[in-house]
Amino acid sequence: MSSNTMTLYLQVWRQKNSNEAGAFSNYEVANVSPDMSFLEMLDMLNEDLARQGLDPIQYDHDCREGICGACGVVINGEPHGPGKQTTTCELHMRNFKNGDAIVIEPWRVKAFAVLKDLAVDRSAYDKIIQAGGFIKVNYGNAPEANSLPVGKDVADLAMDMAACIGCGACAAACKNASAMLFAAAKISHLALLPQGQVERKKRAANMIKAMDELGFGNCTNQGLCEDACPKGININAIARLNREYLDSILTCNF
Amino acid sequence: MSKIKQLDSNSPTGPIETAWDRHRFGLKLVNPANRRKLKVIVVGTGLAGGGSAGALAEMGYNVEAFTILDTPRRSHSIAAQGGVNAAKNYPNDNDSIWRLFYDTVKGGDFRSNEYSTYRLAQCANNIIDQATAQGVPFSREYGGTLSNRSFGGVQVSRTFYARGQTGQQLLLGVYQSLMKEVNRGKVKLHTRKEMLDLVMIDGKARGIITRDLVTGKLERHYGDAVILATGGFCKTYYLSTNAMASNGASQMRCYEKGAYMANPCFTQIHPTSLPVMGPFMSKQTLMSEALRNDGRIWVPKAKGDHRPPNDIPEDERDYFLERRYPSFGNLTPRDITSRAIKQAVDSGHGVGPTKVAVYLDFKDAIKRDGLTTIKEKYGNLFDMYTHIVDESPYKVPMRIYPTAHFTMGGLWVDYNLMSSIPGLFVGGEASYEYHGANRLGANSLMSATTDGCFVLPTTVSNYLGENFKTLAKIDDKHDEFEKAEKSVKDRITRLLNIKGSKTPNQFHKELGKVMFDYVGIERTEEKLKHAIEEITKIKQLYHKDLLLSGDDAMNIELERALRVEDSINLGLLMARDALERKESCGAHYRMDFVDDEGEAQRDDENFCHVAAWEYQGQSEVPLRHIEQLKFNNIALTKRSYK
Numbered sequence: 052m053s054s055n056t057m058t059l060y061l062q063v064w065r066q067k068n069s070n071e072a073g074a075f076s077n078y079e080v081a082n083v084s085p086d087m088s089f090l091e092m093l094d095m096l097n098e099d100l101a102r103q104g105l106d107p108i109q110y111d112h113d114c115r116e117g118i119c120g121a122c123g124v125v126i127n128g129e130p131h132g133p134g135k136q137t138t139t140c141e142l143h144m145r146n147f148k149n150g151d152a153i154v155i156e157p158w159r160v161k162a163f164a165v166l167k168d169l170a171v172d173r174s175a176y177d178k179i180i181q182a183g184g185f186i187k188v189n190y191g192n193a194p195e196a197n198s199l200p201v202g203k204d205v206a207d208l209a210m211d212m213a214a215c216i217g218c219g220a221c222a223a224a225c226k227n228a229s230a231m232l233f234a235a236a237k238i239s240h241l242a243l244l245p246q247g248q249v250e251r252k253k254r255a256a257n258m259i260k261a262m263d264e265l266g267f268g269n270c271t272n273q274g275l276c277e278d279a280c281p282k283g284i285n286i287n288a289i290a291r292l293n294r295e296y297l298d299s300i301l302t303c304n305f
Numbered sequence: 306m307s308k309i310k311q312l313d314s315n316s317p318t319g320p321i322e323t324a325w326d327r328h329r330f331g332l333k334l335v336n337p338a339n340r341r342k343l344k345v346i347v348v349g350t351g352l353a354g355g356g357s358a359g360a361l362a363e364m365g366y367n368v369e370a371f372t373i374l375d376t377p378r379r380s381h382s383i384a385a386q387g388g389v390n391a392a393k394n395y396p397n398d399n400d401s402i403w404r405l406f407y408d409t410v411k412g413g414d415f416r417s418n419e420y421s422t423y424r425l426a427q428c429a430n431n432i433i434d435q436a437t438a439q440g441v442p443f444s445r446e447y448g449g450t451l452s453n454r455s456f457g458g459v460q461v462s463r464t465f466y467a468r469g470q471t472g473q474q475l476l477l478g479v480y481q482s483l484m485k486e487v488n489r490g491k492v493k494l495h496t497r498k499e500m501l502d503l504v505m506i507d508g509k510a511r512g513i514i515t516r517d518l519v520t521g522k523l524e525r526h527y528g529d530a531v532i533l534a535t536g537g538f539c540k541t542y543y544l545s546t547n548a549m550a551s552n553g554a555s556q557m558r559c560y561e562k563g564a565y566m567a568n569p570c571f572t573q574i575h576p577t578s579l580p581v582m583g584p585f586m587s588k589q590t591l592m593s594e595a596l597r598n599d600g601r602i603w604v605p606k607a608k609g610d611h612r613p614p615n616d617i618p619e620d621e622r623d624y625f626l627e628r629r630y631p632s633f634g635n636l637t638p639r640d641i642t643s644r645a646i647k648q649a650v651d652s653g654h655g656v657g658p659t660k661v662a663v664y665l666d667f668k669d670a671i672k673r674d675g676l677t678t679i680k681e682k683y684g685n686l687f688d689m690y691t692h693i694v695d696e697s698p699y700k701v702p703m704r705i706y707p708t709a710h711f712t713m714g715g716l717w718v719d720y721n722l723m724s725s726i727p728g729l730f731v732g733g734e735a736s737y738e739y740h741g742a743n744r745l746g747a748n749s750l751m752s753a754t755t756d757g758c759f760v761l762p763t764t765v766s767n768y769l770g771e772n773f774k775t776l777a778k779i780d781d782k783h784d785e786f787e788k789a790e791k792s793v794k795d796r797i798t799r800l801l802n803i804k805g806s807k808t809p810n811q812f813h814k815e816l817g818k819v820m821f822d823y824v825g826i827e828r829t830e831e832k833l834k835h836a837i838e839e840i841t842k843i844k845q846l847y848h849k850d851l852l853l854s855g856d857d858a859m860n861i862e863l864e865r866a867l868r869v870e871d872s873i874n875l876g877l878l879m880a881r882d883a884l885e886r887k888e889s890c891g892a893h894y895r896m897d898f899v900d901d902e903g904e905a906q907r908d909d910e911n912f913c914h915v916a917a918w919e920y921q922g923q924s925e926v927p928l929r930h931i932e933q934l935k936f937n938n939i940a941l942t943k944r945s946y947k
């Protein structure tokens with residue numbers, strides 16, 4: 052725990068709603084403790100704004116421990132800011148120095164409209180899942196869990212893929228605003244498991260179709276998504292997605 | 306005649322093992338053609354809400370599901386790390402449904418209903434089967450079968466887990482099934498919409514008023530039944546392990562419409578969270594209970610010892626849990642551990658810069674098992690700790706302190722999970738059911754999922770079947786919708802126009818401090834009376850001095866202000882409930898009700914009941930009704946961990 056506080060110079064994207072144009076506003080924030088999280092620093096700024104009678108800065112957040120995927124802003128050009136495998140809420144101010152200038156922007160992705168300031172509409176990710184990111188099994192009497200053995204290595208790999216928190220950093224990092232890593236993680240998770248085999252081909256085709264229709268760009272294998280992913284989802288997932296997709300268009304007759 | 310009621314939980318009678326089956330057989334069904342004509346409103350999309358919305362849609366009902374968040378997948382169930390219990394007995398260590406039932410009742414210190422708790426233990430096996438079928442990647446053994454571990458101080462290994470992200474994976478399973486139903490057109494999903502009132506018509510729950518958190522627009526939604534699955538309310542303490550949206554506002558909206566609030570004073574304070582780092586702190590991250598399997602908790606023997614931990618020799622350390630509870634050592638239940646930690650700090654033995662923490666030390670475990678093993682087991686958690694505290698637990702002991710974690714209390718429901726308002730059902734952490742005065746680790750994912758996926762679909766159908774012919778055809782033009790919407794609108798205008806000097810967050814912090822200090826780990830009559838006075842003052846000041854910036858469209862401050870207003874009222878009710886429960890049980894530890902050794906003294910003669918509070922008006926004292934608890938299957942015994 053450190054007692055040296057800092058003064059920071061923030062440039063924050065302010066936008067009233069999705070119809071109006073936005074612009075940067077400058078704020079000086081004093082008394083920032085290195086032990087604060089990035090969101091706690093924004094909380095403090097909002098309290099100051101309130102006292103000055105100014106509109107608070109809108110941003111998404113909930114768990115504040117890196118698991119819900121709600122938070123996420125671009126900090127000095129990097130989704131979720133500096134630091135590997137860290138969400139915005141996990142980023143602590145000790146990563147900055149007294150006097151630093153920090154530019155804070157929302158995700159810039161065509162398929163994610165800015166709702167206000169730093170909050171964007173990520174419902175397009177839900178729509179990708181709605182297109183097929185599930186196993187069609189109803190609630191009721193599912194078969195006994197141990198009747199279907201799954202190798203530990205397969206289960207572990209599926210878990211790596213399932214760890215995605217749907218924050219949107221991958222699309223925000225991508226020059227083409229592609230949702231490929233997000234879709235690939237879900238397609239891989241389900242394709243790896245025996246439970247996911249029945250609709251495997253249809254799933255990949257439908258999810259990719261939805262992704263295109265929602266306005267996400269194509270993948271050109273730059274790998275920026277992997278670097279930005281707070282959960283360390285490996286870009287190999289995209290290779291798997293491509294295989295799944297090819298297989299589905301070549302062999303699936305639906 | 307006294308206005309105090311003896312509540313009937315409508316529990317079945319007779320042999321407990323067959324009770325749910327017998328009860329279910331007696332419930333009404335709705336034929337598939339009629340299901341299409343009915344609509345259920347589900348508020349909350351965590352395990353309980355998302356599960357029930359998906360399951361009811363699969364059955365053919367029309368469902369509208371609501372969440373504050375921008376997608377159901379972020380609901381706070383996502384944060385559960387440790388695991389989910391089920392008595393599959395895969396490890397062959399003599400586990401059984403009966404033992405899970407027994408542990409849950411005993412762990413809850415005999416303040417839950419035997420019949421519903423038995424049903425919970427019974428349904429748990431189903432969760433594992435269902436989740437596996439949905440593709441939840443549970444951890445597995447090399448042979449391909451599911452792994453189990455021991456968790457939360459029980460002596461069998463019945464906890465299923467998906468690495469350190471069990472809640473996330475279970476929720477994603479439920480979320481994906483929900484998305485399947487959205488795709489089929491059976492569920493209409495409303496994200497970023499906050500329920501701000503319950504609408505009742507002819508004495509039945511028929512709809513809700515929501516605020517669109519993007520446009521600020523108030524909306525009316527009607528249906529034939531309402532399910533509330535809005536999670537717990539630890540944010541009443543301001544600091545907690547919970548997410549920012551884990552507030553009790555929705556429960557308070559229903560409470561003020563006549564739903565009874567049960568046992569609101571039963572709050573679990575989790576012993577191992579990160580300590581408070583400064584006044585700016587907005588949440589205390591949980592460090593999983595699993596760490597206590599290998600970490601040893603200690604403080605320096607000398608008061609005010611300022612030496613760095615590694616400079617304090619072995620014989621000058623007090624491993625106080627091992628000393629006080631030799632048979633359980635560092636694995637005592639959460640409530641007992643939290644209390645012991647607080648006592649160590651209060652007696653001047655606290656450590657770290659603030660002196661409000663104790664050490665959780667892995668030195669011996671690393672020496673015994675090697676760094677690699679400890680890294681494998683706890684690497685994620687250690688990294689998380691390092692992120693926040695900037696110290697490595699591999700080298701320096703962790704600093705931990707208790708914080709609010711789970712609310713056992715919640716809206717009162719009967720065996721069918723229906724509240725005291727007909728047509729209003731409550732599931733998951735939002736209700737009081739199952740966990741009595743203390744919840745065991747890995748038992749809540751179990752209860753939220755059971756409610757959502759297995760119980761609510763059955764019991765809500767029964768209600769719809771019983772009322773199919775009599776439920777009036779309504780729409781959102783009804784007078785009651787008009788009135789409810791107006792009252793929400795007036796409330797928002799009132800808050801925006803106070804134009805005082807203190808932000809919602811400042812009020813919230815003040816409330817939290819009173820709650821933790823006076824309605825927290827150790828309670829007394831005097832403390833609780835003081836809390837009621839202090840919270841009443843906060844409440845009065847809130848209406849005079851609130852400073853709310855921004856307007857009534859998308860506004861993070863307005864969202865907070867509305868929730869904080871309800872949290873203040875809820876805090877008051879929690880303190881009142883704690884004051885009236887003149888016994889110590891589970892997490893409710895009254896220092897004025899202890900035995901000769903200072904251990905909790907339960908009073909089964911006078912308090913073997915659920916307290917269910919009925920609202921009487923903003924400045925009136927609420928009524929305290931009672932549901933008597935009977936223990937015919939498990940003998941009432943003293944919980945001892947000595």
Ligand SMILES: Cc1cc2nc3c(=O)[nH]c(=O)nc-3n(C[C@H](O)[C@H](O)[C@H](O)COP(=O)(O)OP(=O)(O)OC[C@H]3O[C@@H](n4cnc5c(N)ncnc54)[C@H](O)[C@@H]3O)c2cc1C
Nearest residue numbers: 349350351352353382385387388500536733734747749750
């Ligand atoms: C850090 C942490 C770790 C935990 N670990 C474990 C564990 O290992 N094992 C275990 O069994 N339990 C654990 N628990 C407890 C368990 O996770 C929760 O009790 C359980 O998941 C609650 O599920 P739920 O469906 O009732 O509510 P939640 O998942 O909290 O969902 C609540 C939903 O209601 C919505 N909502 C709230 N208010 C409104 C409103 N007014 N209008 C509209 N929507 C609203 C929210 O947006 C959300 O969608 C843990 C809890 C925490 C905090």
Ligand code: FES
Nearest residue numbers: 113115120122140
């Ligand atoms: S707030 Fe949940 S991941 Fe950051």
